[in-house]
Amino acid sequence: MANRGLWRAPHLPLFLLASVWAMLVPLIWLAPDLVCDPVAWHRQELISGVAGAAMGGYLLTALPHWISQSGRGDAVSDHGPLATQLLVLAWGLGRVLGAPCTPDAWALAGLCLYPVGLAAALVRPIIAARAWGRLPMALAPLLLVLIAVRLRLAADGLTAVLGIALLVALVGGRILPAFLRARAGGATTGRIRVPVAGRAADLTLALALAAHLAGLGPRLAGALMLLAALEQGLRLVGWPLAKGLRGGQSDLAVLVVAWLWLPAGLALTGMALRSDAGLPLPAALHALTMGLMGSMVLAVMARAWMRRVPGALRLGWLPGLAFALVQLAVLLRLALTDPALATLCWSSGWALASFAASAALCHPVPRPVLSARRQRGPTGAAENGPAAGIRSSR
Structure with a gap:
C-alpha cells in the first residue's frame, strides 16, 4: 500500500x-x-x-x-x-x-x-x-x-483572462516546442531557450495587459492583442510540428490544439475590444478561458493518466473523449447565445477527466509523471522530453 x-x-x-x-x-x-x-x-x-x-x-x-x-x-x-x-x-x-x-x-x-x-x-x-x-x-x-x-x-475579467493567457504563453511556449523537438529526435538536455520571436510575442502580450491595467483604452489593448495573436501564431513556424507529430503522437497533438486557442482567442478578443467583429466581448473571452485555459489544463493533466510506452505516451479513449467534449463546448459557446448546451458538454468532458483523475489514485505513480519514459536513440544517448526528469516528490 x-x-x-x-x-x-x-x-x-x-x-x-x-x-x-x-x-x-x-x-x-x-x-x-x-x-x-x-x-x-x-x-x-x-x-x-x-x-x-x-x-x-x-x-x-x-x-x-x-x-x-x-x-x-x-x-x-x-x-x-x-x-x-x-x-x-x-x-x-x-x-x-x-x-x-x-x-x-x-x-x-x-x-x-x-x-x-x-x-x-x-x-x-x-x-x-x-x-x-x-x-x-x-x-x-x-x-x-x-x-x-x-x-x-x-x-475586471479582462485582466484575469490576459493574465492566464500570458502564463500559458510563458510556460506552454517553452515546454511544447521542447516536447516536439524531443519526439522529433532533437537535443533534449539543458535549459529550454526561447527564440527572439517568442520573447517578442510574450512581451507584446504583457504590454497588452499593462495597457489595460494602465487604463489606456480598449482600442490600444485590442491592437496589442491582435499583434500578439499574430506573433504567437507565427511561433509555430519554428516548431518541428511535422516530425514531432508523425506516427500519431496524440499526446502532443492535444497540446498543439490547446495552444492554437492562444492566437485564436487573442485575435477574437482584440477584435471585440476594437469593435471590429460581431462577436461580443464576453463570448470572445471564452475562447481564452474555455478554449485556451481549459484545453491546456486538460492536455497537461492528462499526461499523468496516459498509457506509457518507450519514448511516447498514448492518449487513450477516456482523456481523448474528454478533450473532444471540451473543444465542442468551446465551439458551442462561441456560436450560441444560450450557454446551456455548451455547459452540459463542458461538464461531461470534465466528468470523464474526473474519473481518470480518480482512477489514478488506484495505480502506481508513473515516473516520470508528465513525460514518456526514456529510450535510447541511435547513438546510445537517452532521448527524453523536457519533463522527462519530472518525478513525483514522493
Missing part, C-alpha cells in the same frame, strides 16, 4: 480537485440562484479554483526536476504529504471564503492564501538549491493574487 493513496504525490489531489471543480462550476448556469452573483463566482472559480489547482499540481511535480538540475536534490526533502495537505486546505478555504457575498477583506484573504502558500512551497527549496533561473516560475502563482484582487474589487 506504500504506493497507494491520495497524498503520495502532489499532482494526485490537485489534478483531481481541478477536474472536479471544472466539472461543477459551470453548472451554476443551470441553477443561478445558488449564489448571489453567479457571474462573478463563475469566472473567479474557473481561474482561481481550477487553474490554481492545476498550476499547483504541475509546478510541484516539476520542482524535483528543477532542483536535480542544480545538483541539490536534497533541497526538496522537506516537501511531503503534510505540505500538500496544507495547500489543499488553503485551496478549500479559498473556495469557502471567496463566495461572492463574503466581505471583501475575508474573501481576498481566502483567495490569496493558496497562491501565496504555493509560491512559498516552491521558492524555499529553489533558493536552498540556488536554482535562480527557476525563481520566476516559482513566483508565477502570485499572478493569481493580482487576478483575485482585480476580479473581486474591480470586476
